[in-house]
Amino acid sequence: MTPIQYFFLFTAGFTLLAALGVVTRRNVVHSALLLVVALFGVAVTFAILEAGFWAVFQVLVYIGAIAILMIFMVMLTRRNVADETYPEPFNDNMRLAFLAALLVFGGLALTIGGWDAARETMTVPLDYDALREFGRAMVSPDGYLVPFILVSVLLLAALVGAIYVAVLGNKSQEERE
Amino acid sequence: MSFFEDPIKFLAGLLQDLLVSLNLHPIAITVINNIVGALIVSSVGLVIVIFLIWLERKLAARFQDRFGPNRAGPFGILQSFGDLSKLVLKEDVVPDAADKIPYNIAPILSIAAVVLVWAVVPFSVEWIGTDLNVGVLYIAAVGSFGILSVLMAGWASNNKYALLGAFRAVAQLISYEVPLIFALLIPVLLARSMGVNQIVGAQDIWYIFVVPVAFGIFFIASLAEIGRTPFDLLEAESEIVAGYHTEYSGMKFGMFMAGEFLHSLTLAVVTAALFLGGWRGPYVEQLPLLGPLYLFLKAGFVYFLIVWIRSSLPRIRIDHMLDITWKFLTPLSVVLLMAIALTDALLKEFGQINNTALYVGAMIAVNVVIALLALFAASRLNSRQRRQIKTFEPRPLAVPPKPAAPAAASTSEEASA
């Protein structure tokens, strides 16, 4: 094994441990902070795989926006941040959830394991600029033009939905009261 | 190669020779080289910031017609070292209610998030920590750890004012990140690259002269990102004690303080690299040693602007501050980006992309038109809002007797009282 493979294993283990911490912590804010650690581990994995753009994307979107949104959410709803009387993190559905997770993992492992392209080594020309190619493929008609536009429509829909739920829903509730 | 031609390369060569002569594994050599490089790059900012704190205090004092620090050393230049030793000797009070682990991580994170930016700052033609091909996005991404540290500090302190300060700070930081990233997108579009050094290399004409409005947006947004006046609500001492670091004392407070100054310097350097041509200047190709000099001169100019604004403007109210970013800077930056992309594409269609004079002229024209339109729209919006607000009627504290009221009424009131 090369040093990079060792490092990959270390990162993967670290990420999994942090992810385990997310579901076992009682304190919800600690869970959210551990989630940030796990997401950072994923970003490191991307960096190891030389997917620099996605490593940065991971940090910027998942840590910079989604994790912060989650922490906000927790802090806005929790009655008391120092309260230690959090509910037990596991209930009777735990076994079922574990089974479902195992099934998903098995399915993914089987699919990727049986996919020849995953094991092929590809030679990339030295002057290949993956980032530029990605940008070009994203908006060219022979690439992913339609998904690109669909993504923007989807995000617009998400924005409209979010505003409806967060602002207008709140307003109509106030009016009812 | 002599020492004076390129000292960094010379020393790097020496180190390389030394490591090879020790018969180390090639991977170990790479790792050691990287460690040395990262150490140098990370400490540059920290060393400069010690003197910068003195300079800022001196400047702020001059703006307010004071002397500023002038006791420790010549011109008080050793003041920061005095402050540092005081902070080291101060007791570190950790409140009992604090959440210990996030409480201790937050100050470390706040410095680390800024120090990491220096890994992609180009100091001279080839002097750069590492020329990431996603450098600009990396700078933005590292900044999100700063936001996280604020939130962690505010929450872990378990103090109402700290949490309130953290919430305000995060609302401000994430809101201003939108125009900031849009303004970052414009140099990327012009240089066709996200690598910071490549952006500097592409600036035959400084981008501040090509896209002045983008520079303005970036500068205002970065003022808010570093939490300087007029956007210093996150630690508005007259409103919320000291904001998110109310409960911090001793060196941990010092870390937040140093982090704030370092953040200002870092964003000044990034501004200099992205809009003011970075290390570019006369004779820099022959003598790379001039590169850092030019870079820090330009960054110093930006820093001076920051201090100037700090000592001139009052704090902005939070609703106004959020209005500035969401209702003015964000739409402006989006429209500006569209206009610049369109102009660029049109010039390319007509085969005029290499005609520098036309290119720059068109860009400046687009910038000026958009800036004027934006200011016009803002003033229209403002006057409309102002008309909606009812005129303020002063309500006297002591109500004078109504002159029209008959005397009988007043006597009956007195009787009833």
Place this chain on the structure above:
Amino acid sequence: MQDNWLFIGIAVVIAAMLPMLPIAAARILSPHRPNRLKNETYECGMETVGDTWVQFKVQYYVYALVFLIFDVEMIFLFPWAVAYDNLPLLGVIAGLVFIFLLLDGLAYAWRKGALEWS
């Protein structure tokens, strides 16, 4: 490329160590005499009343939500800007449509009052 990220990785470790040094030095050098009164939550000398949790405005959450959507959209524009030289005209227009839809979302948020503080 991997060398770049090795450098960043090492820089992450060093950047975390640098602030730890003065904090550790302060821990050794500074006095440590905690008492119950000193370690109370600081509220300008008043005794703390109630929980830290006070009713926060939901508006903070709305800003974070709008920011999230913008963040994702903006990042997709970066590769588009980098590849600008090699884009067909349709690609340029696609990017502009993308930005326009973003502006549309902003206009909607503005109109519906999601950007109002009060």
